[in-house]
Amino acid sequence: xxxxxxxxxxxxxxxxLSSRRFQTATKIARTVPGYExxxxxxxxxxxxxxxxxxxxxxxxxxxVPLQSGTDAYFDSEPGYRIARSDFELPQIEFTDAExxxxxxxxxxxxxxxxxxxxxxALRKLRxxxxxxxxxxxxxxxxxxxxxxxxxxxLLEAVSLRRAVTFDYLGAHDxxxxxxxxxPWGCAAWRGRWYVAGYDLDRAAQRxxxxxxxxxxxxxxxxxxxYEIPADVDVLAFASESEAHQLPSRAKVVVRPRRAWGxxxxxxxxxxxxxEGDEACFSYTDTAYTASWLASFGDDxxxxxxxxxxxxxxxxxxxxxxxxxAVAAPQxxxxxxxx
Numbered sequence: 001x002x003x004x005x006x007x008x009x010x011x012x013x014x015x016x017l018s019s020r021r022f023q024t025a026t027k028i029a030r031t032v033p034g035y036e037x038x039x040x041x042x043x044x045x046x047x048x049x050x051x052x053x054x055x056x057x058x059x060x061x062x063x064v065p066l067q068s069g070t071d072a073y074f075d076s077e078p079g080y081r082i083a084r085s086d087f088e089l090p091q092i093e094f095t096d097a098e099x100x101x102x103x104x105x106x107x108x109x110x111x112x113x114x115x116x117x118x119x120x121a122l123r124k125l126r127x128x129x130x131x132x133x134x135x136x137x138x139x140x141x142x143x144x145x146x147x148x149x150x151x152x153x154l155l156e157a158v159s160l161r162r163a164v165t166f167d168y169l170g171a172h173d174x175x176x177x178x179x180x181x182x183p184w185g186c187a188a189w190r191g192r193w194y195v196a197g198y199d200l201d202r203a204a205q206r207x208x209x210x211x212x213x214x215x216x217x218x219x220x221x222x223x224x225x226y227e228i229p230a231d232v233d234v235l236a237f238a239s240e241s242e243a244h245q246l247p248s249r250a251k252v253v254v255r256p257r258r259a260w261g262x263x264x265x266x267x268x269x270x271x272x273x274x275e276g277d278e279a280c281f282s283y284t285d286t287a288y289t290a291s292w293l294a295s296f297g298d299d300x301x302x303x304x305x306x307x308x309x310x311x312x313x314x315x316x317x318x319x320x321x322x323x324x325a326v327a328a329p330q331x332x333x334x335x336x337x338x
Contacts, residue, residue: 008034009055013064017087021071022079025052056080150210151186153217154195158183160223163200167215168208176214181206182226187234192288194238198226207237211287247282250289251303254279258299275301283308291315 011032016023029035029048037044059066065086070078150166157164164183167176183197192209199206254262255276263269266279283289290311293300302312 004034005055008032009058012055013059013082016066016080016082017084019081022067022069022081024077024079025049026077028052028080150195150213150217151193153219154183154186154210157217157219158185158228160219161226161228162219162223163221163225164217164219166213166217169212169214179206179208180220181208184228184232185234186210187238189235189238192238192285194234196232196234196237205237207234207240209285211285247284248286248305248308249280250283250293250305250308251278251280252293253277253301253303254296255299259296262293262296262300278303286311294319 011034012028015028015032025048026039029037029039029045029052035048035052037048039045056066065082067081067083068078069081070076154164156162161182163180165178165180168179169176180200181195181197182200183195185197186193186195188194192211194207194209196205196207198204252262253273253276258276262279262281263277266281268280269277271278286307290302290308293302293308294312294315302309
């Protein structure tokens with residue numbers, strides 16, 4: 001399609017969208033750029049009619065809901081219009097989990113070649129009224145190094161069918177343990193990334209949360225060293241592993257009319273204190289929750305449990321190291337006392 005015709009079709013669509021009344025061919029010829037001609041010139045008018053018929057057919061072909069009819073009180077000549085309700089896309093709606101997944105993906109893909117695209121996508125979603133946790137999605141708070149650093153080599157290992165080694169700090173481990181894995185795949189579940197595979201040391205299937213990987217993932221051994229089972233469902237493994245974890249309860253204070261993401265997640269709000277509203281919610285991943293809470297800055301005051309307070313302070317200290325000019329937000333414990 002030529003540029004002239006494309007521009008003419010766009011102008012025609014804008015014209016038919018701009019009014020609720022049916023626009024007659026005569027009015028369209030007078031107002032839409034690309035259809036200008038002498039209405040008294042029979043040959044020119046016939047050429048316009050052929051062009052207009054082709055353009056109407058093209059709009060219908062590409063799915064534009066072109067309506068035809070007459071406005072009895074204004075014109076007897078048939079006219080055309082496009083109803084906005086039929087033309088516009090439906091409102092974008094995400095569940096809380098889907099919005100969290102968008103935020104997690106935007107926070108994860110921070111490579112220079114992808115960063116501008118993810119930020120643009122987030123801006124469009126927010127413009128459409130979708131809350132994707134702007135604080136958590138784009139804030140400079142450090143997360144545990146495993147998530148970003150581990151995903152790329154793990155995906156490479158899955159593609160090449162190579163084993164990997166890494167240091168892993170389990171939920172009940174005091175120190176990180178060396179693990180050897182034949183990875184089957186990676187998946188995100190509720191904003192967290194997991195890898196599932198065959199643990200060579202324990203001779204069993206295992207699932208690992210990437211945020212708990214504390215050192216660089218290294219590929220070992222030859223390519224095509226193993227086969228991935230045909231019925232593997234990494235997402236199901238990830239959800240099952242999280243279901244077995246005992247949740248903890250967090251108590252925080254949020255400033256009035258701030259930190260709406262925390263308010264939505266909370267299952268108990270109140271009473272109100274001098275600093276703001278108390279909010280309580282359940283969680284299973286201390287490091288992830290602390291990073292999320294720290295992303296709200298001084299809009300949130302973390303009260304308990306102590307391990308969550310301490311982890312939040314650590315996240316804020318990481319932020320302070322990167323941005324010395326930024327004042328440290330409040331927590332339930334003074335950072336100098338830790």
